[in-house]
Amino acid sequence: MLKTFDLVLIGVMTATAAVTYTIKHRAELKLEEVHRLEAEIKLEEDTIDLLKADWALQSQPNRLERLVKAYEGELQLQPTDSTALVHAKELPMLKSEVPMPDVTEAKAGSKGATVASAKSAPDAAKGTQVTTKAQPVPMPAPRGEAEDDADQIETGSVE
Template identity: 80%
Template sequence: MLKTFDLVLIGVMTATAAVTYTIKHRAELKLEEVHRLEAEIKLEKDTIDLLKADWALQSQPNRLERLVNAYNAELQLQPTDSTALVHAKELPMLRSEVPAPDVTEANAGPKGATMAGAKGATGKAQPVPMSAPRGIVQQHGVVADEADEIETGSVE
């Protein structure tokens, strides 16, 4: 009886040792994964810090002023008027939020209408944004489908 009991205890101890070793091995693998993830996170944080420093360097006002002066003839930049700034609520709707156009309200122009059809009260062509949503384009008298491209021209 003692020999059977000893054999059972030896079997239980062997099984316990195997389970303990398996758990220890899995824990070491998880610890290696944690260290790898921490290294990746540190690399990403360092990259973000580097990009922030680069952005600060690239957007320095004196650097931008030198670039504007150097390329003024090519870019023909003008100062932004204070009236050109808008609030978020004044921005046009997303295409998904724009209601379907009423055919009776819209001018039935040819597909791919150009700026020549967008006349204001003065009879001159009015500027229309190139990617203007349908509702904004309709305000200028041009009907535009999702696939239409609006050409812009010079407005005198």
């Protein structure tokens, strides 16, 4: 009844159906992955928008002026003179072109402070050494929690 040719065609049809199902299943998995990645991208875009809004609130000039007045004693900020600003073309050389200083440990000074000596390229040609001493930077005292609740902004991720 069934000839060999019919059996071969049934086998080819079954194999084709299996391959078609496998391809369909893989395509569905890829589509789910695309949807998941689109959701992650949307979450990241929402987070970026939230951070931009937060930055806009944090950098408002009237808020910064209040903070400057509140910390005027600790920070001792001074306005920048317009003559202190320079354009990039006015700088002598690029940062990448500046030679790296040769730093060596020297003997410790009084009170155990570390003294480092460094030779920069112009100083090395003159035969002079530049000596610097590390000094701690004072940090301002934290403000009280109840002083200014308007400056406290809660942020979180969008889910």
